[in-house]
Amino acid sequence: MSETSGQRRRRITIVDVAKHAGVSTASASKVLRNAYGASESMRARVQEAMEELGYRPYGPARGMRGRTFTIGVVVSDIENPFLSLLTDGLSSVIRPLSYELFVSPSGFQPLPQKAVVEAMIDHQMDGLVMVAPLMNAAEIEQIAMAIPLVVVGHHSRSHAFDTVAADDNLGAQIVVDHLVELGHRRIAFVMHADGRGDNSRPECHRLQGFELAMSRHGLEREAIVIDSRWNLDGGREAARQVAALNSPPTAVHAGADIVALGMMSELWEGGQSVPQAYSLVGYDNSRTSSLGPIRLTTVDQAGMEMGKRVGHLLVERIEGRTEARHDVLEPQLVIRGTTARIT
């Protein structure tokens, strides 16, 4: 309705709204924030004025005094299928509360990641979500002092911030249980070698779960751990390592879907396939894993549900909660075509 010429015109401010409604700016502000201390009639009048003028609160000005209504998500790689589920879940709880979501891909180096975090703090974001951060607990705690923080997929438990994580230990166990049930005994686990010894990282918990389940089945002597990295090329390399083994496994838990895909690629190019060469299990239930030609048996982490939890926890933090909460979700095995009964 209020189209005008091509001229960029002055922003409508809260002062305009107040004037138009015949009230003070303070009152208009109260209505805007749904704050206590405004009569019903005033509330209605101000809201009408806002509508009529097409008023939109100006972020920087709000940021200078109070909230910006923005939540930042720091993530290494935007191309992570799990992330998309997480942000969907997160959006679904925070957008109705009129928070906006900003994702910043920060790469796999700790330094740029810290820079991104600082930038979000500098921009006065109201809360921060870090997904699988490349930092130690002390560094994360430093950040939590500056801004409400929820950490996803990281197992450090501090009183300074909240965490939401799947039970990675259990996830690895159910994989082993499934394989043992299919008759496998000699089973390999592909480890992300960088994470060795850092108990806050998911790979450590998955490794521990793997070893625990193997010994629970009396198979500790049959357990093989392959050191590689959790990416596509790491998967290819892991496949070569497995092929070079004297007494190879009949099943492999790749630790992550992307690793399993790398292994499949390598096998495929060598004229072999899965589960003929060996049974193979991933972890993440990424969208790719469900594709027809792939059909990877994997573990689902309920990313959407995690995103919702993250949203609730973060909003509580922003609104003042100070005790930490640490939510753990139960992972679920997704059986598809890459695991077969041993023959």
Place this chain on the structure above:
Amino acid sequence: MSETSGQRRRRITIVDVAKHAGVSTASASKVLRNAYGASESMRARVQEAMEELGYRPYGPARGMRGRTFTIGVVVSDIENPFLSLLTDGLSSVIRPLSYELFVSPSGFQPLPQKAVVEAMIDHQMDGLVMVAPLMNAAEIEQIAMAIPLVVVGHHSRSHAFDTVAADDNLGAQIVVDHLVELGHRRIAFVMHADGRGDNSRPECHRLQGFELAMSRHGLEREAIVIDSRWNLDGGREAARQVAALNSPPTAVHAGADIVALGMMSELWEGGQSVPQAYSLVGYDNSRTSSLGPIRLTTVDQAGMEMGKRVGHLLVERIEGRTEARHDVLEPQLVIRGTTARIT
């Protein structure tokens, strides 16, 4: 160095810096912005003070007067392999200029997408990138009046904003040329039906390129167009449509990788495979397309290079350019395992 207790302490402001350096805040501001009118000696002194105090400019305050040094990227779905390349390229040019990058996933509905755009404007971002926006040219022009804008993967050419796009028409042509060279004559193209008639959308250009190339080869009577949608399920449906054809094609250009993957899944589950059932080509050169079990022949759009172009154009716009620029990049065929010589 300057760690203190757990107390959240007051932010270091430009006033602190100015005091510490024994200059006025105006001068400190000039140094901060690399603005004209500060002597070398003052510049040095102020910069030293900033270092010593660990000063970080406060976003909202800057935003109230000038730039926020933030660039927003609006995208339907964060889980788009092309996006990751694009943001990598974009980051590589804007981060050194101390702009920060914020990506906001807005979903596949026009309304939430507009809301995200408005939020970015409200937060006084310095520039905006829209990837394959779900809007018409008029709506996009409205946005361009409010904020410097570069549009990616959208073929409208306005004087109000810049665009960066691959030559989709050419991309579809090289696919047809490749298939014809392999001996195919009856060839199908899967169309994203929503985009029919909207000449600003990539699918229209790809369709036109397909038809152009087919008639160039004298095969207009052999061209089949399948109406579906460009997502995984749309691919599955397209595969069923192809299967139901009386005189089926020997090759299919799926229009997008994700569609090809859906088709492959459907075929696979029906016990068929590619290229045995028919040759299949995607579009995007997504990471998934290169995986061993997939090895999809596809078209590469040079996402990283596009991101860099976007960055340069946007920074130029922010710095005052007003004439529009429309960059077109040449796509490249990537031949892999899903296309075969006809037997």
Place this chain on the structure above:
DNA sequence: TTGAAAGCGCTAACAC
């Protein structure tokens, strides 16, 4: 070349 001071739009303390 440098500095003093006004003011961006909003919130919060306090007065009425």
Place this chain on the structure above:
DNA sequence: GTGTTAGCGCTTTCAA
């Protein structure tokens, strides 16, 4: 319940 006003940290005249 409502209005007045100071001030957040920065940039930008404009005067010195």
